[in-house]
Amino acid sequence: MNGNQSGSARRGTARPTPWGAKADRETVRRHNLSLVLRAVRDQVEATRAGVAARVGLTRAAVSSLVEQLLDSGFLSESGKTFSGQAGRPGTVLKVARTGVAGIGVEINVDYVSVCVVDLAGTDRVRLVEHLDNRGAAPAEVFGRAARITARALVSATEQELRPVGAQLALPGLVAAGTVLQAPNLGWTAVPAQAPFAEALAALRADEPPLPVRSDNEANLAALAELWFGGLGDIRSFLYLTGEIGVGGALVLDGELLRGANGFAGEIGHVSVSDDGPRCRCGSHGCLEQYAGQSALLRAAGLDEDSGAAGVAELERRAGAGDDGALTALSGAGRALGRALSGAVNLFDPDAVVLGGIYRPLLPWLAASVGAELEIRVVSGLWPAAGARLKASSPAADAARGAAALVVQGVLADPVAYAPGAPH
């Protein structure tokens, strides 16, 4: 989902040549500012000396870069530390709790969730409204989302945070700011980024327009998982989210794999059986027909349209040892395991992370998913009892991932976002 930017000119970074970025003095300094800013963010008690040792620049060079980052409000100083240095105290550096920030806006079937994160990635403002977006005209949905976003921006301002961009998280195939398909919203080829940006700009007539990008929600939830999910050393994983459909995303070496057109990760329509039930995609035997929310509820004898309440009831029944619930879950687990083992053979990730309805249901899915992975993954690295199959973290959701993606752009090139920069 290629996240074109609207509402603002491109950032003023040097244009790379076809053979990589030209390395001149300004490029080197911008690169090193980013290096130092990220080093401070990732250290517990960062000092100039500690940062210099970590990034491999001289103490003098780091001091000069730190001054510029302090002047621009990206860093702040707080107290002294004696740690690590022989008796000589260093001033502790931190990324600023005020100033540049990112805002993420998840528009989903039955809620809108808006999140503002600061430079450290901390969730600083959260505004969630439960509402029904099914059947609403897209313009109405974007108007609602813009109003909620505008309110979150007021809260951000009160906290002296200055979001430099908004990132939409949308449930469907997204390309060039348009939702190509979001079957659960009933949308086909619905422009999203521009209408949202315009609705937001209209509500904030006195402010410069906020750059808006858009992406698929599973992609952004996977990034949140990478950044905030507590995955430790795991940098390559397959993320699968069970909703009415089954969404997916791939992270390799800490980078989201987007594919040539931004459509990578669509695991919901992997073929599980060559003669399975008809799917709304036009094909048959797709994973969604075995492990999507409706299929799973139906298999367990529950109302397939009962949503979150139905999933909670399924969880309750499985916990109580109900046969119908357990059989439905192990059948869905086998289908998931078959689709996942194909994906694991193709991608060779370190882990599979299951989110959405699969998070609470994982205790009853894990055995059958694991058995398929053990048999089918040719590398032999996926024994059923292994620890590579994980539930997603509650701290990692698409709105936070979206907001943090905006901040990641700042960390990659802070100069472009310094106060007064023409971004």
Next chain:
Amino acid sequence: MNGNQSGSARRGTARPTPWGAKADRETVRRHNLSLVLRAVRDQVEATRAGVAARVGLTRAAVSSLVEQLLDSGFLSESGKTFSGQAGRPGTVLKVARTGVAGIGVEINVDYVSVCVVDLAGTDRVRLVEHLDNRGAAPAEVFGRAARITARALVSATEQELRPVGAQLALPGLVAAGTVLQAPNLGWTAVPAQAPFAEALAALRADEPPLPVRSDNEANLAALAELWFGGLGDIRSFLYLTGEIGVGGALVLDGELLRGANGFAGEIGHVSVSDDGPRCRCGSHGCLEQYAGQSALLRAAGLDEDSGAAGVAELERRAGAGDDGALTALSGAGRALGRALSGAVNLFDPDAVVLGGIYRPLLPWLAASVGAELEIRVVSGLWPAAGARLKASSPAADAARGAAALVVQGVLADPVAYAPGAPH
């Protein structure tokens, strides 16, 4: 296939910090030398002025870098050109036809193919021996391969080429220089890189040992396809090769996707059917059981062990309109199409390239593969009549890809390979 190097110390490149390479003056110059060398390689009539315009450095800087590359033997000058400049002739620069080179060594079931390529990627020496490696002890196979390689190195020396590394292409799962599994050779956990390097060093006792790396053959064939396959603008594709097994590799944005452990691309055991025939991997319903060479020959009523002759006969029968052959091919095509559509939904490549036995058979596979892709790929970007399904190029094989991978290392950091450099 993570390609550990043996036989030599690591190249003397600056060690990157966890936040990326430290950008100091030496790093910048090495980077720019690579930039200029690659620009010369990629231009038809490169001049200093043309290169400067293309890479975005000053004419003076490029002249200094070019001098160093001429002195080290990476570039040569040849004649004058008037193209592009207003009346002022420029000296034409070319990458050297002598000097540093790469050698690729494909060890397969019934042949060993060795290829030496120069800096331009041109195939300069090729030595193929058809022999039967089945049933031979690994030490014997590596001894044969080393003798063939040593002969090719003599030819390279006669052409004044100096291979700076050898890359093995092996038919199976490869990690850390070991073949974990190569069922068609009957190998499990067979060390490959070190025995080959030692056998080669023993044959060339007066020479410094050649650094050796190893990788899966499908990965290297996919790289050859990327570099020499005439794919035009296509930078992301799925490569599938039909052999006794079905091998695969993924290229995204011009980079081979290796996965967390080097095992990515294994498409042969994607599940095509939930109750299909037993596979030698221990599972059932795998793609190989429908579209591997033996399965395809058997389905067409031919001897499943008849190898290349059987495939040629299948092609002949299909060309003659034989019903059994056409039915077998369309069945295999449907299985391929189902597995491929899952992979396309996951990766979103620009194209699928079919090699091995699928190259000659593509005319009779294309319709059923295409029909599955059209129905199953959710982005809608794969109409059956589209041009995204391609046959591999005869100019792109694993040995050439292997040799060119060695050369790519030189292009990325020529300083490390200059005469006298301690690589």
